[in-house]
Amino acid sequence: MAIVEAKSIEKIDDSHEIEPTTEELTTLEHISDYIPLAVWLIVICELCERFAYYGLSGPFQNYIQHPAPGPNSTQPGALGRGQQIATALTTFFQFFSYLAPIAGAILADQFWGKYKTIIVACVVYMVGLVILVLSSISPSIEKGVAFPGLVIAMVILGAGAGGVKSNVSPLMAEQYTRTTPVITEIRGKKKIIDPNVTMQSMFNWFYWAINIGALSSIITTNTEKYHSFWLAYLLPLIVFIGAIVVLIIGRNRYVRKPPSGSLLIRAGRVIGTAIGNRWRLGKLPNHPNLLDYAKEISSQVDEDGKDIVATENSNRSDRFDCFHSDLRQIDLSYFATI
Structure with a gap:
């Protein structure tokens, strides 16, 4: 097993970089790069x-x-x-x-x-x-x-x-x-x-x-x-x-990534949507978790005038859907019982 050391070296030329093989990754010593x-x-x-x-x-x-x-x-x-x-x-x-x-x-x-x-x-x-x-x-x-x-x-x-x-x-x-x-x-x-x-x-x-x-x-x-x-x-x-x-x-040296959106705000929107749909639709048998209600749902009215779940909106954004899926992986046992 390689010995890991946190020591710095001189900056190397990026144009002559060689990636290690699988064997080299396990046998050679791992060291720190030049710190910017x-x-x-x-x-x-x-x-x-x-x-x-x-x-x-x-x-x-x-x-x-x-x-x-x-x-x-x-x-x-x-x-x-x-x-x-x-x-x-x-x-x-x-x-x-x-x-x-x-x-x-x-x-x-x-x-x-x-x-x-x-x-x-x-x-x-x-x-x-x-x-x-x-x-x-x-x-x-x-x-x-x-x-x-x-x-x-x-x-x-x-x-x-x-x-x-x-x-x-x-x-x-x-x-x-x-x-x-x-x-x-x-x-x-x-x-x-x-x-x-x-x-x-x-x-x-x-x-x-x-x-x-x-x-x-x-x-x-x-x-x-x-x-x-x-x-x-x-x-x-x-x-x-x-x-x-x-x-x-260092203002001209810093790597500055543009804002990409706050996960806290996105999570708040997902949870808010879920609570709103849960309140509007009531408890549904195929939605055991509160966050299941976060998906955009359209409703139809049956012959008796009662709301029934129709189809999920196929036009919802992929980003919302992916984020909802990631958020749903959090084990919130309380949400599962609401």
Whole structure:
């Protein structure tokens, strides 16, 4: 069995590629291909975004819960809203940040494409960071605008994070276009450049970027303790600028696939059609699953004036029919009993 290694090689000439035989696939070593520059730029973008996300969210609990420290106090704080409100808001921020990617994915797949969605999300993200920094300075806290500013910033930041989070890793995956393994020779030894190994290597670096970025909370929580909250929030803002910079620098390098339609919207339409037909026609013996009703059905009236199922509309689109069949493969036991 071949030993799989995730190491990169120099970019090879595509015009002299040789595909391996079945025997070579099982006996030769599989290695990673040259990783495109666009991938590294996206990894840097993810590093900056995760640095900003974890860096700004780390001080939230102390910032909201505790009041500004007195002369003899070492407990950092600013708003003094108590533990309950602080925990509720930080939990809401985390929840919203992980809910917003659904909307980000729909926008990318249905309307804008991944790259444009990320750019727009980064602008939204930056607006939230600016509001957070400005609302955390001493004059804002003294005038009572820090708390509403924080809530507004949380909503904006969550929306921005959702747009980035749902699209940055798929965009990175699209930058590598090789789909079949090829043979190369390194130091007199034949090896196989494997797209699967290359993709593993790319995502290894991607998740390293996430983990390194997550360490930012150590920096910002110490900054809040020994200096101020506004500086703790300013650091993520400064680093996040790097995410926008690399996106703009690589704009002509990125592989950008046009939006092809959101599966969530298509699934919603199929389920909506199924529920509507089920409600209109009642339970039918030859439709044991709710999704069976998603096929476009025409009705006729028998001699007694009752609706009966006639024939399925032969003009329905092949895409709808194929998608319906794929969706129906999902084991939804509840639907089968409706």
